[in-house]
Amino acid sequence: MYRIGELAQLCEVKTDTLRFYEKHGLLSPSSRTDTGYRIYSDIDVERLRFILRAKAVGFTLAEISELLSIELDKSNWACADVKGLVDDKLASVEAKIAELNYFQLSLQRLSQACCGGPESAEHCSILEALESSTDSVRCENHNYTNDDTQSITSALDQSTARPSQGK
Template identity: 55%
Template sequence: MARYLIGQLAKLCDVSSDTLRFYEKNGLLVPRERSESGYRLYHEEDLSRVRFILRAKAVGLSLEEIRELLTIRLEADQHSCAEVKAITQAKLDDIDVKLAELQRIRRALKKINDACCGEADDDASHCSILEALADEPH
């Protein structure tokens, strides 16, 4: 059975040792044993777990969502696929809300940007963007 020190595991996963310590601190990764000199020792399962965490982060899942998925993964026979899907569906719903808000912001910003003449030589004392953002009526 392969055993890795934290630096070796970090290198295999292309992350820093600090990242692995962060995952440990947040309960996502627990070293199974320590060497006689007290160094953390990790196994193949830990390598797989870190890669799972990294893929989950890459698709935008939070640490809490990843923690939930890891728990389900460890006790897969006690959970349903629907539970897993509910987590990803909730994330998709959050993203849709954020995208709608970003589209609203973009439309508003584009409207005031398009209204500005943007002449380089004009001073900004009558800039339509500044006026649109000011509290005072025009």
């Protein structure tokens, strides 16, 4: 049996984390002492480790709660149900990665189009692109050749083919 501090130390988390999981219904002490201290069992330790592993691979608290409910009643669930949860999470992560890749490419194009010099920002290509209703960017860096300018503008135009949200 473990008190909250002992469990926290054993699993390398803060006691506030355990209280947070308790508040959200993911973890509850097996019992309490007469003075109100939380007491956790070895089963609670395994449950906490399950929660921490699920959190480490990106599951939300709601998703972890669903996984825990399956874990507690495995005989009434199919492996396909669990795989479905994982596949849904994977699709969500892939959509987020695609969105972040879009942001990265767009920001790279904006950055490459700007000279970044000490001149006034009155004609800054980044601000002009963000103010514009078109997707093309006029490069202000005089070190670029016309071919560079065209490839940057073309790449920015292509980057507006924004990935689907997958929701």
